[in-house]
Amino acid sequence: MRCAALRRARKHLGRRGGFLLVLGVGKTCWGVSFLVDPPSGEGLHLLTSMCSLRHWAWLWIICGIVTTFSAFLRVGRDRWGFYAALVPPSVWAIAYLAAVLTGDYSRGLWVAVWYLTSHVGVIMWAATVPEYSVPPARRGRREEAG
Numbered sequence: 001m002r003c004a005a006l007r008r009a010r011k012h013l014g015r016r017g018g019f020l021l022v023l024g025v026g027k028t029c030w031g032v033s034f035l036v037d038p039p040s041g042e043g044l045h046l047l048t049s050m051c052s053l054r055h056w057a058w059l060w061i062i063c064g065i066v067t068t069f070s071a072f073l074r075v076g077r078d079r080w081g082f083y084a085a086l087v088p089p090s091v092w093a094i095a096y097l098a099a100v101l102t103g104d105y106s107r108g109l110w111v112a113v114w115y116l117t118s119h120v121g122v123i124m125w126a127a128t129v130p131e132y133s134v135p136p137a138r139r140g141r142r143e144e145a146g
Contacts, residue, residue, distance in 0.1 A: 024068030031060025043105035082127040089119035
């Protein structure tokens with residue numbers, strides 16, 4: 001019974017939905033971690049000059065929730081989940097790049113590249129993956145001769 005329910009859920013979500021679900025839950029948890037135990041704001045002066053990291057946590061949480069709920073939408077309508085998933089890592093990458101340019105955090109370049117490749121790049125790639133990419137069927141000899 002439980003396996004059947006999991007199979008139905010997996011079939012409903014598909015590949016894109018599964019990706020969005022994992023991503024959304026992860027982003028939401030990351031945001032909650034900023035509320036529970038805020039990290040140091042090293043390299044994030046651009047953000048912390050506007051408000052505390054506890055406030056920025058809500059960017060991760062809200063985008064994570066949007067991403068999670070988008071996992072259950074049909075392909076095409078799920079695009080808002082991909083857009084929402086892009087926002088927090090893009091903002092963090094910009095903040096770290098700004099810290100490098102101002103000389104506040106020399107390590108920020110590597111952190112920004114990490115956010116841009118392992119987060120933004122992967123999300124942009126996953127958004128282009130079709131739900132079902134099946135290679136075309138080979139034609140039989142009878143069809144070719146006919």
